Amino acid sequence: MADTAAPGHGRDYVHGYSVAEARRLGDQADTLAELLHAGTGYPPGSRVLEAGCGVGAQTVHLLAASPGIRLTAADLSAESLAQARARVAAQAPAAQVGWHHGDLHRLPFPDGSFDHVFLCFVLEHLPDPAAGLAALRRVLRPGGTITVIEGDHGSAFFHPESPAARRTVDHLVRLQAGAGGDGLLGRRLHPLLTAAGFAEVAVRPRTVYADGSRPALVEGFTLRTFVAMVEAVRTDALAAGLTTPEDFDRGVAELRRAAEPGGTFHYAFFKAVAVRP
Amino acid sequence: MADTAAPGHGRDYVHGYSVAEARRLGDQADTLAELLHAGTGYPPGSRVLEAGCGVGAQTVHLLAASPGIRLTAADLSAESLAQARARVAAQAPAAQVGWHHGDLHRLPFPDGSFDHVFLCFVLEHLPDPAAGLAALRRVLRPGGTITVIEGDHGSAFFHPESPAARRTVDHLVRLQAGAGGDGLLGRRLHPLLTAAGFAEVAVRPRTVYADGSRPALVEGFTLRTFVAMVEAVRTDALAAGLTTPEDFDRGVAELRRAAEPGGTFHYAFFKAVAVRP
Secondary structure, eight states, X not given: OOOSOOXXXXXXXXXXXXXXXXXXXXXXHHHHHHXXXXXXXXXXXXXXXXXXXXXXXXXXXXXXXXXTOEEEEEESOHHHHHHHHHHHHHHOTTOEEXXXXXXXXXXOSOTTOEEEEEEESOGGGOSOHHHHHHHHHHHEEEEEEEEEEEOOGGGOEEESOOHHHHHHHHHHHXXXXXXXXXXXXXXXXXXXXXXXXXXXXXXXXXXXXXXTTOHHHIIIIIIIIIIHHHHTTHHHHHHTTSXXXXXXXXXXXXXXXXXXXXXXXXXXXXEEEEEOO | OOOSOOTTOGGGOTTOOOHHHHHHHXXXXXXXXXXXXXXXXXXXXXXXXXXXXXXXXXXXXXXXHSTTOEEEEEESOHHHHHHHHHXXXXXXXTOEEEEEESOGGGOOSOTTOEEEEEEESOGGGOSOHHHHHHHHHHHEEEEEEEEEEEOOGGGOXXXXXXXXXXXXXXXXXXXXXXXXXXXXXXXXXXHHHHHTTOEEEEEEEEEEEEOTTOHHXXXXXXXIIIIHHHHTXXXXXXXXXXXXXXXXXXXXXXXXXXXXTTOEEEEEEEEEEEXXX
């Protein structure tokens, strides 16, 4: 559920930087684009900052929903930024995008440079998300808005229920915590934005629920997004001594039953919009 | 999250039958009425069965949304039924309601007697919810619809996260399982309705998310519905040896922090609509 790196944690990015990971992020973004981006649209000419654009998985949807904006896309990883640039060139060749390689905590832009700030799956990777929000508040003009989208792995539940599957999901949360992040960040958006000095903080869950009546969502979200994300931490979970190969694989196998006939899967993202006073 | 009794389990109804419980159910229904009943409306003259009407907490909302229906309200508990009758007399005096005291598995109505069946927080208490659905299917006419609303306590998560609070919520699930029910039923609605022979089964989560920007929901749902429901099983949890007074009380105290400034709370109900072929 992430497409950027934590500042100072480029090598510890919990999901890794592989080609398979880049593809996973693309699949995920396409399946989820409507759910996550609905309601986000900026007027042409707006100065918009996407903080932590990663490989551009959300950037292309942002540009599709708000043609004519003047976007600055920033990321800590030069490699991700290059992928984002290629993706945007292919999918939104007419877009006006400035690319910034750097840390969102130390952006070189003057105070109030942007009308809107957008970030998706970024705060979950920051050791101090409140500090990240404060840094973003600085570059936002008074009256400008910030939009934040995060997942929350504690919102994942499924049928058939399975303690082995649940433990395997928990490994992901534990590894993310070990890398300085928080896989349960979605539920914290309201207090974090409030504490960072934003006003009119409005947070709503954006829920994905997939059952046998929605095979594309079962494939696109349950399997190719969520199960794939869990499977991707296998090596790290074993290296960290959290589990054995047998237990991990059993957990994944039981999680996959949520995508079989009779299975169901639930996950909640959280989307927040707030104003810089 | 319940307002009826399990057939054959009247004395084991996990939430008890006290005055406080009846008040809790009334508060809960008022707070949740819009969320749960939105989209449910039957044409005047329709023959509607509410199976497991309990104390009438949902019945009055059903009647408010569908004036002019011919409602049959059934429940296993004569005492609950009397309260439902009094509530409807007070709040919907003009409604046409027939009251039936009996088990939903053995309804004395001919096949296809109803155009629509509605049940809310009932299946979670049945030892065999599939059998209950099959019995209800019998009294529904071909082409008629069934609407089912259930909670799922595994959907409850909160900030601040707390293992003690989580264990306390789990006691509720364990006690309900011990009484032959399933506190995690919401996620099973799609496979249950499908297996019971219903068609066009459409299940959607109806999510409650409460944070500091919504004080009425924090009070009405987090505290007066969810925390109150957890607190109500204290005696049973102690009697069953699941916890100690100190641990239980600590869990409730930590759960209450979700309702304090900076706290957040998430819960998903599931609403299903399906057709008898």
